[in-house]
Amino acid sequence: MSDGSRKKGTKSTFHFVAGLGSGVLSAILLQPIDLLKTRVQQSGKHSLRAALAELRSSPQGLLPSLWRGTLPSALRTGFGSAIYFTTLNTIRENAARHLPSLAAATAVAPTIAAASGIITPNVTNQTSSSLPKLSNTGNLLAGAVARSFAGFILMPLTVLKVRYESSFYKYTSLAGAARDIARTEGARGFFAGFGATAIRDAPYAGLYVLFYEQSKRYLSNVFPQPQLSSQGEGRMTQSRAASINFASGVFSAVICSIISNPFDAVKTRIQLQPKKYRNMVQASKKMLAEEGVRSMMDGLALRMSRKAMSSALAWTLYEELIRRAEGAWKKEGRKRLSFESGRDEKW
Numbered sequence: 371m372s373d374g375s376r377k378k379g380t381k382s383t384f385h386f387v388a389g390l391g392s393g394v395l396s397a398i399l400l401q402p403i404d405l406l407k408t409r410v411q412q413s414g415k416h417s418l419r420a421a422l423a424e425l426r427s428s429p430q431g432l433l434p435s436l437w438r439g440t441l442p443s444a445l446r447t448g449f450g451s452a453i454y455f456t457t458l459n460t461i462r463e464n465a466a467r468h469l470p471s472l473a474a475a476t477a478v479a480p481t482i483a484a485a486s487g488i489i490t491p492n493v494t495n496q497t498s499s500s501l502p503k504l505s506n507t508g509n510l511l512a513g514a515v516a517r518s519f520a521g522f523i524l525m526p527l528t529v530l531k532v533r534y535e536s537s538f539y540k541y542t543s544l545a546g547a548a549r550d551i552a553r554t555e556g557a558r559g560f561f562a563g564f565g566a567t568a569i570r571d572a573p574y575a576g577l578y579v580l581f582y583e584q585s586k587r588y589l590s591n592v593f594p595q596p597q598l599s600s601q602g603e604g605r606m607t608q609s610r611a612a613s614i615n616f617a618s619g620v621f622s623a624v625i626c627s628i629i630s631n632p633f634d635a636v637k638t639r640i641q642l643q644p645k646k647y648r649n650m651v652q653a654s655k656k657m658l659a660e661e662g663v664r665s666m667m668d669g670l671a672l673r674m675s676r677k678a679m680s681s682a683l684a685w686t687l688y689e690e691l692i693r694r695a696e697g698a699w700k701k702e703g704r705k706r707l708s709f710e711s712g713r714d715e716k717w
Contacts (some may be wrong), residue, residue: 393451402436407672439534446527458516462502472508526560563640570633585618619682632666632713674708
């Protein structure tokens with residue numbers, strides 16, 4: 371195996387591990403918000419207060435009940451993030467290398483503020499990220515494709531997670547839930563709601579990457595640090611980069627959650643009651659006819675809060691791990707180059 375292929379494999383592995391760690395951490399910390407969102411969305415008649423009252427009266431008590439379904443949620447979010455970040459980085463690296471039309475221009479593209487008519491600050495070379503840079507279209511497509519791919523692979527865990535969190539099903543274990551779905555609905559049951567999920571996730575992820583990268587670029591230019599860190603030109607200090615990445619993650623998640631919430635509400639109904647809500651079109655019509663437009667925004671505040679925090683945590687942690695790894699790889703490369711250069715001079 372050549373050094374290039376070995377390095378590429380190491381990088382892919384690290385992206386997978388970094389994504390897995392950031393996804394698991396955010397899933398465990400924010401599981402109560404995700405569970406409450408599912409309870410609010412499950413019938414259209416649940417309010418947040420009613421959901422909390424139901425959990426409080428359960429035999430397990432409020433706190434243990436709030437973390438019900440943590441295992442499937444951590445598995446889904448952890449491996450979903452790992453697959454997503456690895457796939458996203460692979461797509462972006464290849465697009466930047468082989469598709470010039472999708473690569474970022476050498477000059478900084480107009481920021482969100484510039485597009486809105488706000489005067490753009492002086493551009494700096496500082497960046498809070500070590501990830502490949504693409505154009506707006508490239509970021510949009512890369513995010514959408516990577517999320518759709520990860521969502522399809524993890525769909526069975528998504529169905530198990532949603533049903534485990536709901537009060538409609540009294541599953542006591544993941545194995546029991548899987549056996550029940552296989553017996554009553556067959557393999558198709560594990561992919562219930564995939565259409566709505568894909569239509570929700572692909573635009574969400576694409577827009578998220580677009581807004582996230584634009585927001586990072588804008589904040590880096592509006593709040594440039596007075597002096598670059600010792601890590602080298604274009605590198606920010608750890609705390610400044612983390613602050614910019616976190617703020618960008620929150621902003622992007624809030625905007626994208628509002629846009630995609632109707633698909634999330636429909637997806638939840640299909641996964642919980644597949645006999646009543648058979649597909650996205652039929653479910654949407656039924657929800658609108660019986661409950662009105664409000665049903666499409668069920669759980670928005672909870673989902674927005676959860677998405678804002680989980681995306682910001684996951685991306686900030688992931689980006690910081692990659693920044694550190696990139697620094698270590700560059701340092702190792704310089705040492706190897708120096709050693710080989712010295713050996714050549716000796717001979």
